[in-house]
């Protein structure tokens with residue numbers, strides 16, 4: 277490529293687009309040939325397998341060749357998809373970098389992935405995660421450096437460019453001298469909300485880039501204001517880590533603990549969009565539910581607890597709930613466990629065929645030799661020891677049936693192996709109300725007992741670390757208790773990205789996990805604070821700020837409508853008013869009845885209309901009622917409950933706690949006038965969900 281072409285974004289776009297087309301055509305041929313080859317291999321196998329050598333060597337060779345071909349095809353397929361995306365917008369940035377000692381700057385174009393004319397050739401476009409691309413995010417014009425595999429590369433940035441390309445056409449391209457030009461950022465943020473979180477590669481900010489590219493710290497904790505980009509940054513960080521450590525880190529090695537199914541859906545497309553495979557996501561409550569099978573068939577989740585709190589819990593019940601999730605609870609369990617050894621087992625002389633152990637011998641084994649083994653597993657360690665002795669002495673292995681008979685005898689030395697019953701002993705010992713004494717099928721754990729029972733289970737039976745998970749992401753960190761973190765520490769010893777916002781605690785009391793995380797994870801933690809918020813207009817951000825008295829936040833100067841607060845006499849009146857303010861894009865939306873003339877009028881002016889709106893209520897019952905009412909009026913009404921797994925365009929009716937992590941163009945909060953610390957927290961979460969417009973409706977007390 278001629279040097280002059282590289283200097284002109286438009287010329288470069290034309291040339292690189294041609295090359296992308298060529299590459300895509302060649303890849304399509306390779307893919308077709310590869311597919312044909314796979315079919316031939318299958319055909320060859322079926323025609324010849326009866327004649328293959330008896331040792332299976334030929335069969336093995338064939339299988340290997342087939343596997344190799346399938347992998348090669350998968351790789352080509354991934355490359356094809358990436359280049360297809362790149363054909364639409366090949367690059368978004370450019371840095372002209374003059375290496376120290378050189379005479380002329382080298383030009384680097386930056387895009388969503390690397391692109392070279394052929395494998396191994398110098399890239400024409402650099403992946404945003406490539407070392408050199410760091411220059412684009414971290415520096416203005418002037419002295420700059422980046423870390424290449426061979427060491428630090430020093431020099432100076434002579435120019436930086438920003439481009440917007442769509443459908444292969446240049447929308448704009450200009451030289452910018454500010455980091456990531458504020459106007460561009462405002463433009464991006466001024467757009468309407470989507471039902472999926474956007475990728476931010478074009479406008480990653482320097483402080484965000486530091487987090488994304490951090491590979492040094494084992495546990496990175498991000499305390500970030502609402503809308504500061506924590507979730508976006510965590511996902512871009514995963515994409516970055518996957519790119520940089522392809523050999524050791526695969527998408528299957530990453531787990532995201534996310535607050536809800538809808539949130540998982542909301543973030544699920546980012547990694548594929550960034551050219552990576554998707555990762556596993558689940559809620560910690562679901563994980564607990566699965567792990568508690570065998571102790572209880574069902575248990576409550578966090579949402580049950582919040583609903584209970586919203587309805588008003590007694591002070592004692594609230595205090596008991598908090599205590600059961602605290603560090604103090606762990607201390608109490610440890611005390612209980614120390615005394616449990618005596619109550620849980622009744623060691624008595626063991627005799628089976630020629631195998632014999634006196635009570636004293638068993639005491640020695642159980643209480644001394646194997647004392648490190650968790651209590652509910654220890655008897656089997658003793659059993660293995662006894663069986664081993666026998667098998668060595670008589671030089672024969674016990675059959676399955678014999679082993680089962682021996683195991684039964686050892687089992688009988690436990691008073692119970694039922695963790696539910698043991699937990700009840702614990703509750704009794706501490707003067708707490710016990711769980712109902714019912715058969716397994718009828719058991720149901722309330723939320724306050726879910727993690728306490730899980731902790732007890734692990735302490736009694738042990739738990740191997742999840743080795744396959746090499747990176748754990750915990751979103752909404754403020755919603756996890758001390759006890760939950762202690763359990764997570766038992767389960768995972770991998771790297772972690774833990775992110776959240778103490779101001780968004782779903783409780784009356786603000787929980788600052790930063791105060792206790794170092795106690796649990798030790799010194800390997802690095803905490804980063806993100807105080808700049810990007811989501812809301814300045815009017816909404818200022819309104820939210822005064823709800824919780826959070827200070828020290830920075831906002832982007834993006835202006836919008838003032839926040840409206842109204843007192844209404846009833847829900848129907850509020851909904852009529854909301855209808856008048858809804859201003860959504862018309863696409864296929866029908867208002868079933870002319871519910872409000874203003875609404876129809878606004879629907880007719882759709883060029884500046886929004887994509888998403890939310891009506892947020894305090895409880896599930898209220899949300900369902902409003903949904904049932906509104907769905908008779910409009911077609912674009914959606915309801916999100918704890919089992920939902922999709923977020924759709926249009927009007928979403930849901931509770932404040934299920935809206936966590938999501939964002940909407942317009943937010944309407946409908947609530948009673950009661951004031952409490954919990955209400956304020958809920959208001960804060962609701963307010964910070966709004967991108968452009970926020971309305972609060974207070975229902976008059978009857």
Ligand SMILES: Nc1ncnc2c1ncn2[C@@H]1O[C@H](COP(=O)(O)OP(=O)(O)OP(=O)(O)O)[C@@H](O)[C@H]1O
Nearest residue numbers: 476479480481502503504505506507508810811937
């Ligand atoms: N550098 C950026 N460029 C463009 N948009 C950004 C940038 N950083 C954040 N945003 C946008 O700001 C909004 C908030 O981002 P995100 O949801 O990641 O924040 P958060 O800190 O996880 O929010 P919350 O805790 O309130 O749920 C999103 O619309 C996101 O696209």
